[in-house]
Amino acid sequence: MTNENHGSGHSGARDSGARSPGARNSGGQNSGARRNAQGRERNRTSAPSFTAAAPSARTRKADPARLVAFEVLRAVSGEDAYANLVLPSRIRHHHLDKRDAGFATELSYGALRGQGTYDAILARCVDRPLEQLDPAVLDALRIGVHQLLAMRVPAHAALDQTVGLARAVVGAGPSSLINAVLRRVTAKDLQEWIATLTHGQTDASTIAALTYSHPEWIVRALRQSLVAHGRVVTEITALLEADNAAPVVNLVALPGLGDLSEALAEGFTVGPLAPDSALSSGGDPGRLLAVREGTNRVQDVGSQLVARALAAAELLPRRGSAAEPDGERWLDLCAGPGGKAALLAALAGQCGATLLANEPAPHRAKLVKQALAAVPRDVWTVRIGDGREVGEQRPEGFDRILVDAPCTGLGALRRRPESRWRRKPSDVGELGPLQRELLASAIKAVRPGGVVAYATCSPHPAETNAVVVDALRKREDLELLDAGAVLDGVSLTGKLGSGHEKTAQLWPHIHATDAMFLALIRKKA
Numbered sequence: 220m221t222n223e224n225h226g227s228g229h230s231g232a233r234d235s236g237a238r239s240p241g242a243r244n245s246g247g248q249n250s251g252a253r254r255n256a257q258g259r260e261r262n263r264t265s266a267p268s269f270t271a272a273a274p275s276a277r278t279r280k281a282d283p284a285r286l287v288a289f290e291v292l293r294a295v296s297g298e299d300a301y302a303n304l305v306l307p308s309r310i311r312h313h314h315l316d317k318r319d320a321g322f323a324t325e326l327s328y329g330a331l332r333g334q335g336t337y338d339a340i341l342a343r344c345v346d347r348p349l350e351q352l353d354p355a356v357l358d359a360l361r362i363g364v365h366q367l368l369a370m371r372v373p374a375h376a377a378l379d380q381t382v383g384l385a386r387a388v389v390g391a392g393p394s395s396l397i398n399a400v401l402r403r404v405t406a407k408d409l410q411e412w413i414a415t416l417t418h419g420q421t422d423a424s425t426i427a428a429l430t431y432s433h434p435e436w437i438v439r440a441l442r443q444s445l446v447a448h449g450r451v452v453t454e455i456t457a458l459l460e461a462d463n464a465a466p467v468v469n470l471v472a473l474p475g476l477g478d479l480s481e482a483l484a485e486g487f488t489v490g491p492l493a494p495d496s497a498l499s500s501g502g503d504p505g506r507l508l509a510v511r512e513g514t515n516r517v518q519d520v521g522s523q524l525v526a527r528a529l530a531a532a533e534l535l536p537r538r539g540s541a542a543e544p545d546g547e548r549w550l551d552l553c554a555g556p557g558g559k560a561a562l563l564a565a566l567a568g569q570c571g572a573t574l575l576a577n578e579p580a581p582h583r584a585k586l587v588k589q590a591l592a593a594v595p596r597d598v599w600t601v602r603i604g605d606g607r608e609v610g611e612q613r614p615e616g617f618d619r620i621l622v623d624a625p626c627t628g629l630g631a632l633r634r635r636p637e638s639r640w641r642r643k644p645s646d647v648g649e650l651g652p653l654q655r656e657l658l659a660s661a662i663k664a665v666r667p668g669g670v671v672a673y674a675t676c677s678p679h680p681a682e683t684n685a686v687v688v689d690a691l692r693k694r695e696d697l698e699l700l701d702a703g704a705v706l707d708g709v710s711l712t713g714k715l716g717s718g719h720e721k722t723a724q725l726w727p728h729i730h731a732t733d734a735m736f737l738a739l740i741r742k743k744a
């Protein structure tokens with residue numbers, strides 16, 4: 220796709236041709252040349268030309284799209300905010316048009332994802348440890364590096380605009396430093412920098428971490444996850460690349476309550492994997508009336524399939540009766556913010572079942588209620604409470620239960636650009652007891668013949684198979700259903716089940732979904 224370029228050095232967002240660390244380099248490795256925004260090759264071996272003016276004489280105004288990106292990075296690194304929550308409000312606040320909103324999205328998400336590689340590059344260009352820099356200056360530098368190395372923004376525009384931004388938001392003093400550092404960054408293109416950073420490194424995970432901008436422990440965890448779920452370790456490159464690509468927006472039309480006609484008329488395409496789903500690679504889904512009304516919802520297709528698989532899993536009849544007298548009772552034990560609960564409730568409504576959506580965090584329970592608002596009120600109830608208590612309180616009370624357990628989210632890194640830098644290796648072990656207690660509670664709460672779906676948006680074996688194996692070991696009345704086969708049955712392709720084991724693991728680089736794990740556990744009747 221070709222990008223035109225206007226005065227501020229913008230190119231369009233997702234179609235900007237951005238190359239984050241680890242994204243495939245269509246120009247070949249170390250080509251020494253890169254296309255600028257007009258599609259012309261810029262020879263990186265000759266000295267790049269910059270505005271002759273000193274930083275003080277350059278633009279003093281912050282371009283609004285770059286300002287939005289800067290504000291997102293400041294909120295993320297300074298206030299522990301989530302980029303996907305801050306970005307839309309900053310875009311609205313600065314009244315960005317579609318093109319500038321796209322640019323701000325690519326710049327903020329790209330700078331956050333690429334932070335590991337960019338900081339390693341910056342460390343070679345700054346004459347002091349990065350921790351000693353004003354955090355606002357460091358964020359401005361990250362924004363500059365992403366434009367210089369991964370977006371088709373001409374170097375002079377990236378430099379001028381980043382220095383202008385710095386002058387406007389952090390003052391004239393640091394702008395000279397930013398100017399000098401970014402000039403050093405322009406000495407090499409991204410592939411050359413990666414070659415420099417990895418020179419002399421022999422460990423494959425260290426090299427992948429620097430190349431694909433992931434913490435090294437996550438690279439190791441994902442390699443381990445691939446092997447644990449029957450894939451080959453060499454897929455790690457494709458998996459890390461998929462984490463760095465801007466994910467497409469997945470939409471689901473709630474069955475029986477909405478349809479996709481508006482989305483398709485607005486440029487979405489029919490989703491190939493799940494029924495009633497659609498895809499879009501750009502634009503704000505909030506512009507759709509059906510999304511605002513809640514009958515269409517933004518939801519990763521992997522999550523859609525997990526909810527549909529639970530609804531479709533085969534139950535055994537209740538003891539002493541062939542059919543459910545009052546319709547089935549479904550439970551979503553960890554429902555916040557309500558994505559799967561909404562789809563489950565719509566599916567429940569279609570077959571005369573009811574859904575109890577449980578969530579302990581009151582603000583997230585409120586989100587669950589909002590998510591469920593489009594579903595008839597007599598189908599669902601929201602409970603605010605600890606899911607670990609439900610098994611004791613409602614033993615054998617439910618036919619189908621979803622345990623979408625709190626997890627590290629290592630399978631959804633592409634959607635949460637900052638999360639890879641927030642997670643710690645100790646999170647994996649710390650979540651284990653809660654995951655096991657929630658699953659044990661669900662197993663108590665399911666009736667004989669009923670099914671518990673244990674799901675995580677992480678492929679880590681400690682959060683997936685290990686939790687399921689422990690639960691199965693503790694009781695004799697449980698059987699594992701073939702989750703891959705059930706997923707195949709609810710998908711449009713019928714080709715999702717790994718065939719490696721009875722649990723199922725989806726992958727961003729294979730299925731273009733989040734790396735959702737699913738086990739379906741049935742209590743013997």
Ligand SMILES: C[S@@+](CC[C@H](N)C(=O)[O-])C[C@H]1O[C@@H](n2cnc3c(N)ncnc32)[C@H](O)[C@@H]1O
Nearest residue numbers: 552553554555556557558559605606623624625
């Ligand atoms: C992975 S999220 C669930 C996502 C949700 N199913 C969806 O599709 O939108 C896990 C949820 O579990 C909740 N949680 C944490 N501790 C819990 C507990 N003790 N009992 C039940 N839920 C808990 C978290 O607050 C969080 O909302």
